[in-house]
Amino acid sequence: MADAKITALTALTGANLADGDMFVVVDVSDTTMAASGTDKNITSVDLFTYINGRVQVAGGSVSTPAAGFASDTYLAGSGLAIPNGRLKAQTIYRCAFDVSKTGAGTATPIINVRIGTAGTTADTSRATLTFAAQTAVADAGMFEIAVIFRTVGSGTSAVIQARGILQHALSITGLSTDVSGVKVATSSGFDSTTNGSIIGLSVNGGTSAAWTITLVEAELLNLG
Numbered sequence: 001m002a003d004a005k006i007t008a009l010t011a012l013t014g015a016n017l018a019d020g021d022m023f024v025v026v027d028v029s030d031t032t033m034a035a036s037g038t039d040k041n042i043t044s045v046d047l048f049t050y051i052n053g054r055v056q057v058a059g060g061s062v063s064t065p066a067a068g069f070a071s072d073t074y075l076a077g078s079g080l081a082i083p084n085g086r087l088k089a090q091t092i093y094r095c096a097f098d099v100s101k102t103g104a105g106t107a108t109p110i111i112n113v114r115i116g117t118a119g120t121t122a123d124t125s126r127a128t129l130t131f132a133a134q135t136a137v138a139d140a141g142m143f144e145i146a147v148i149f150r151t152v153g154s155g156t157s158a159v160i161q162a163r164g165i166l167q168h169a170l171s172i173t174g175l176s177t178d179v180s181g182v183k184v185a186t187s188s189g190f191d192s193t194t195n196g197s198i199i200g201l202s203v204n205g206g207t208s209a210a211w212t213i214t215l216v217e218a219e220l221l222n223l224g
Contacts, residue, residue, distance in 0.1 A: 017044045057081065057223070061097075061216040069205035069213070070105070072112070072121055077216030079119040079200030087158075087192050088224035093147040093199050095218040099211050100140040101175055107206020108133050109175070113147055113162050115190070119198040127162035127185040132178040134206070139174020142167050145201060149192070156189030 022041040030038070061077030078095045093113075109131045116123025127147065143166050150159045164183045168175040199220065205211045 019044060057083065057220040059218045061214075065213045065216065067210065067212045069203050069211040070207060070209045072110070072202050072204040074114070074120050075201045075203050075213070075216060078218050079198045080218055080220045082115075082197045082199055082220065083223060084195045085193075086223040087149055087152045088222070089149055089151055090222055091149040091152070091224070092221045093218070094145065094221070095201055095216065096142060096144045097203075097213050097216040098140070098142045099175065099205075099213055101134065101138060101205070101212075102210040103136050103138050105205055105207070105209035105211075106134050106136055107209065109166070109206065109209075110204040111143065111145060111164055112202045112204075113145070113160065113185075113187075113199070114202055115160075115192070115197055115199050117194065117196045117198065119200060121202050123198065123200070124190070125202070126160055126187040126190060129162060129164035129183040129185055131164070131166055131181045131183055132176045134175055134209075135173040135177065137170065137173045139168050139170045141169060141175045147199070152192045154191050154193045156191070158187075158190050158192035160187045161185075162187075 021044045023044070025040050025042050027040050030040075057080050059077060059080050065076040066073075075095075075097065078097070080093070111129045111131075112125035113127040113129075114121070114123035115126050129145070143164060145162065145164050147160050147162045150161055152158045162185045166176055166178070166181040171179055200218070203213075
């Protein structure tokens with residue numbers, strides 16, 4: 001295919017790109033592209049998906065997750081699909097959610113970072129964050145969970161480091177006997193190369209817990 005000189009550019013008639021607009025691309029894996037005179041292209045939607053998938057995946061709750069959490073419960077809105085082959089060292093997962101409790105429940109809150117293909121509590125817990133015990137007093141607060149992939153790979157090559165922070169309205173009663181609890185956990189080695197994997201959280205407020213969570217936000221950053 002002979003080189004073609006661009007002699008003029010015409011502005012889009014619309015103010016923004018449309019979903020079906022096309023971009024010409026060079027397929028570097030096709031060594032015969034020029035010789036065969038083949039033109040290749042990609043839509044604006046596909047281009048956005050490609051770029052966004054390499055930088056960030058985000059999600060959250062679109063309705064109030066079911067109240068309760070007296071047993072280990074997968075947190076709706078926390079699960080994010082990991083783009084196949086995009087994890088790398090220093091990929092970061094973050095999730096934050098609010099909690100209000102009644103006077104019921106005095107157990108230690110436990111949050112598991114789960115990675116698997118189910119997006120449920122059936123997924124393996126790779127890191128467990130156990131906070132200080134609650135007390136029998138109503139309270140409100142927020143958990144912030146951060147996870148970083150220290151290494152990635154097959155077999156037992158992957159390792160994550162998790163940190164959880166709990167901030168709550170009361171001092172040493174209610175959601176925690178800690179003023180502001182900070183917990184950390186390091187995973188054992190695991191395989192991070194499974195296609196279709198999901199990273200998310202399960203939340204266990206413990207026996208008799210009557211928790212209400214209204215907003216969940218999650219993001220996966222620094223993908224390869």
